[in-house]
Amino acid sequence: MNVTVFGLSPVELVALASAVALVPARWLPPRARHLSTLAGAALLAVSATVLAVLGIRWQLLPVLAGGAIALAFAAPSLLRWRAGRPVRRARWWLALPGSAACLALILAGAVAAWALPVPVFPEPSGAYAVGTTVVQWSDPDRAEIATSRTDDKRTVVVQLWYPAQDAPPAAQRARYLGRTMREAQLVARGEADYLGLPGFILDEPPRARTSSVPDAPVAGGGGRFPVVLFSPGLGGVRTQNTAWAEELAGRGYVVAALDHPYDSAVVTLTDGRTIRTRVAATGDQAEDDRRAAGWTAVRAADLSFVLTQLGRLDRGEIPGLLTGRLDTRRAAATGHSLGGAAALQAARQDPRFAAVIDLDGFPRDPVTRPFHQPVLALTHDVEPGETPEYIPRLTRVLQLSTATSYRLTVPGTAHLTFTDAPLFLPPLPALVGSLGRTAGPRITAEATIAFLDAVLRGESGDLATALSRYGHLTSVS
Incomplete structure (x- = not known):
């Protein structure tokens, strides 16, 4: 490191x-x-x-x-x-x-x-070392609606973080933002363009190495690991929550984070194509809400498709490192911002998901209806008058769950606190919160792991008390 x-x-x-x-x-x-x-x-x-x-x-x-x-x-x-x-x-x-x-x-x-430092990723605190690998899957049953080609099928790029065997000290760690320096630089420049920033502002993240080892052997023991699917924010990329994903993998979870082509800032496919986002605000609130609902629906379908593929991977129908090691019956749909909205919608549409984590995401499903999964919603410290419909709408959606759900407001946070952004963006409270470089990613990981341990692993304990350590908790049942 x-x-x-x-x-x-x-x-x-x-x-x-x-x-x-x-x-x-x-x-x-x-x-x-x-x-x-x-x-x-x-x-x-x-x-x-x-x-x-x-x-x-x-x-x-x-x-x-x-x-x-x-x-x-x-x-x-x-x-x-x-x-x-x-x-x-x-x-x-x-x-x-x-x-x-x-x-x-x-x-x-x-x-x-x-x-604007080169981000330094914390070593996972769990019992396992962490490996990572990247796969690309196409859904033969869904056409790509962002293009006019009739033979273009919906394709997603998925990065997996998983419990791994201990690697030699000299083992090369995975690069942040991409498999290669070129891909990492393309992603960084694409993110800067999407945010309207000068390209050099994000020159440092591609230099970083994370705490995981590419294609490391899976941890021994033969057991199956619960799976956590992750959808990034609007214009975000699969790697935007790497510190969180590595901490979960070190605790015995497999995290599958998605790139959503034409929505994520930059997606590099195995055939060499680089797909840039086509997301753009129109200035018309009603039209932007309609488009956001459409993107959310596509992302929700992507999450369900990836869960299906993970099941095939576990059964050996798709070759891979994790064959026989994935417990897709214990799966959580998670996401940040628009990805959190997609996780909520995916769970309502797909009963295979056993839990939902929404990291500061405004619900976008226009047709809300009851669902059975418990939800943990982490929200930033919303200022008076800031998006006044956010918390009421989120609360109404949580009340639709037939299981006990939780809304946890973490003091000192901003919208990007729940991502890797505090590790490399200027420490401005309005941008990344006031918790410092590492506290935001750490709190996000600890709170979500407490929730996942309770609902996916059935670990006993007072979940409400455990979550209350990190902020203001509202229980909804």
Whole structure:
């Protein structure tokens, strides 16, 4: 796992420290000035060389530039001193603005590196190591409605995280956002485009490695694992909740997360095609609601199809690592945002799902009706006047369940707190909540595992008390 401090790797910290040290060098007494300049220049040159080999993040460019400018002003004094010539320095009132500008440039880069770090994924805390694999399945019974080709069948890309055997320490960990660097970069740029952000804002996530090992052997023991299907948010991708998925897999669940083509920001198919989202707001609320209901219905059908495929995989009808290890009778439909709405709709339409988890998703099924599965709905801390129909509508849907369901509002959260976003986006409360880099993903995992252990594994205990530790709980029965 990468070790970072304030979002900076050790070599980046050396570059930062050396650049900062060069700025005040001209203000020191002669001997201290020359030693500081020599040491700072040497460390800056070495760290810049190492970064050039490893790949320089754009956030470090202002740091290196500021250090280089400071060195350019300090070097003449050093050279004159070594040549035995009189040392001249610019007057303080001329040098002070230059020193301040260099320091500001360096600190701007450091702040950018802190705000937009390479995400560091926590090691799963469960008894199992974690493996991951990616599959692609096409549904012969459903046409792809997003295209005009009559022979185009609905296809989904699914990433599985599962309990695995312990891997050697040197085993390569899975890349975040994609199977290859190219795929990860395409996904990151697609997400940035979808969000209307400059592409470089999401340059760091493709560099990250997660805690799982690609195609690792499945954990021994021969037992079957409960399965948890996951649908991402609108424009989201299958990997957006990787930290959550890995924690569940370490606790003995198999997580199957879906890419929904033409809805997810970017989907890369095995034939090399890259499918970008066709989702776009019209500005007409009624039309946008109608479209959202349509996307939700397609996603719900995708979840049911993947559950069918997992059953075939377990029976050996589809070759794969997890044959004979999946307990599809203990399956949960889960999702974030629009994916949460799809999970609710999938459960109402498909009784094979035994439980539902809705991570801050507004229900979109236009025809609500009773269903039998228990639901855990995690919601962010909704401000007064913010989407006033959200909580009342969610509560009405939960009341349709014939089982006891729960709505858990987690203080200090925002909509993206329940994803991996806090690991790599700026820690702005309105964007990712105020819980810090790791608390949001951790709370999301712990609360959902408590619910899944109770409803899928039948573990005894007071579920309401366990959930109440994470926020304000409302029980609906």
